[in-house]
Amino acid sequence: MIIKEITIRKMKMMMKNPFTTSFGTFQEKGFLLLEVKDELGNTGWGESVAFEAPWYSEETTQTNLHMIQDFLIPLVLEREIGHPDEVSELFGAIRKNNMAKSTVEGAIWDLYAKRNKMTLAKALGGELNQIEVGISIGIEENVADLVEVVRGFVEEGYKRIKVKIKPGADIEVLRELRKNFPDVPLMADANSAYTLDDVELLKQFDEFNLTMIEQPLASDDIIDHAKLQKELSTPICLDESIHSLEDTRKAIELGSSKIINIKIGRVGGLTEAKKIHDFCMERNIPVWCGGMLESGIGRAHNIALTTLPNFILPGDTAGSSRYWEEDIISPEVVVENGYITVPTDYGIGYVPNLEVMAKYTVETMNYKA
Ligand code: OSB
Numbered sequence: 148m149i150i151k152e153i154t155i156r157k158m159k160m161m162m163k164n165p166f167t168t169s170f171g172t173f174q175e176k177g178f179l180l181l182e183v184k185d186e187l188g189n190t191g192w193g194e195s196v197a198f199e200a201p202w203y204s205e206e207t208t209q210t211n212l213h214m215i216q217d218f219l220i221p222l223v224l225e226r227e228i229g230h231p232d233e234v235s236e237l238f239g240a241i242r243k244n245n246m247a248k249s250t251v252e253g254a255i256w257d258l259y260a261k262r263n264k265m266t267l268a269k270a271l272g273g274e275l276n277q278i279e280v281g282i283s284i285g286i287e288e289n290v291a292d293l294v295e296v297v298r299g300f301v302e303e304g305y306k307r308i309k310v311k312i313k314p315g316a317d318i319e320v321l322r323e324l325r326k327n328f329p330d331v332p333l334m335a336d337a338n339s340a341y342t343l344d345d346v347e348l349l350k351q352f353d354e355f356n357l358t359m360i361e362q363p364l365a366s367d368d369i370i371d372h373a374k375l376q377k378e379l380s381t382p383i384c385l386d387e388s389i390h391s392l393e394d395t396r397k398a399i400e401l402g403s404s405k406i407i408n409i410k411i412g413r414v415g416g417l418t419e420a421k422k423i424h425d426f427c428m429e430r431n432i433p434v435w436c437g438g439m440l441e442s443g444i445g446r447a448h449n450i451a452l453t454t455l456p457n458f459i460l461p462g463d464t465a466g467s468s469r470y471w472e473e474d475i476i477s478p479e480v481v482v483e484n485g486y487i488t489v490p491t492d493y494g495i496g497y498v499p500n501l502e503v504m505a506k507y508t509v510e511t512m513n514y515k516a
């Protein structure tokens with residue numbers, strides 16, 4: 148296939164509810180969508196999962212736009228591409244900027260699947276017809292509110308509850324949740340809010356029988372995570388620390404992570420995500436698919452990836468209605484009884500809803516040779 152045209156849309160959407168992590172609160176989501184078109188008129192869609200501010204990683208919407216416009220588009224426009232795996236090779240010449248790379252690569256994966264008349268899930272080698280999903284819940288003002296929020300999602304059928312924690316909002320929160328929901332698979336995500344000085348505190352989490360604790364320590368610190376894991380019976384799962392197959396190998400070799408959270412954007416695209424999946428599968432390390440509060444386009448990519456066999460644990464890919472008044476795809480992503488039915492239409496399997504999309508589009512940029 149030859150990439151003939153690329154369109155970037157700058158988006159701005161309000162989330163239904165504010166989302167609070169150990170870094171702070173936000174509700175307005177600015178992000179990029181990218182559409183590629185081939186010489187036959189087929190299209191493919193990708194989403195940049197970078198946020199507007201660099202709190203989760205150093206990438207932002209604006210750095211992604213810069214990288215995509217000035218470096219990545221020139222590498223793919225008018226180029227003959229046989230398979231999307233070639234894209235990550237092409238992008239290998241550029242350091243890091245994984246979310247920017249993933250935006251373009253994801254669109255080309257969708258295009259490739261559509262052109263070859265198969266689902267993106269199938270193109271990736273996935274086989275499941277439905278995937279199990281959990282939900283990630285932000286920090287609430289008080290624990291009683293959180294318990295009610297959790298109750299609602301447990302009743303909706305979500306297969307696992309993840310709550311955000313930070314120093315001062317941890318032990319008491321987890322104790323209260325466990326008291327109210329003794330049997331629900333529960334986990335906590337710290338987004339790097341702790342250090343090794345907190346070992347004694349973190350050890351106390353073991354009594355809550357958590358499925359895992361996600362990224363307790365710094366994003367660039369796999370050494371201390373290994374030290375911490377030796378002290379805990381709760382498995383550690385790394386999120387922010389994992390940018391590649393190499394990071395995964397090192398974290399597993401060191402004993403820093405017993406479970407891996409795979410986010411397509413963070414690792415630079417679906418090709419690398421698949422490599423990490425395969426590597427972990429060979430070593431009996433379970434993986435799950437993380438979320439970045441995506442619109443329907445990014446969500447669809449997550450669903451396709453989650454059909455691979457080692458996505459043993461429920462991911463963070465909740466239904467569209469958890470985030471948005473209206474999503475920009477049709478149909479929207481629906482969760483029933485904790486499952487999403489994998490779409491059977493070609494490519495990402497959901498149709499971009501251009502009318503709804505237009506309402507939230509701030510700027511459109513078009514690139515042709
Ligand atoms: O750490 O997994 C995280 C959201 C934004 C940035 C980082 C994270 C999260 C979530 C929510 O936990 C995932 C989602 O519902 O998309």
Ligand code: MG
Pocket residue numbers: 336338361362386387437
């Ligand atoms: Mg996380």
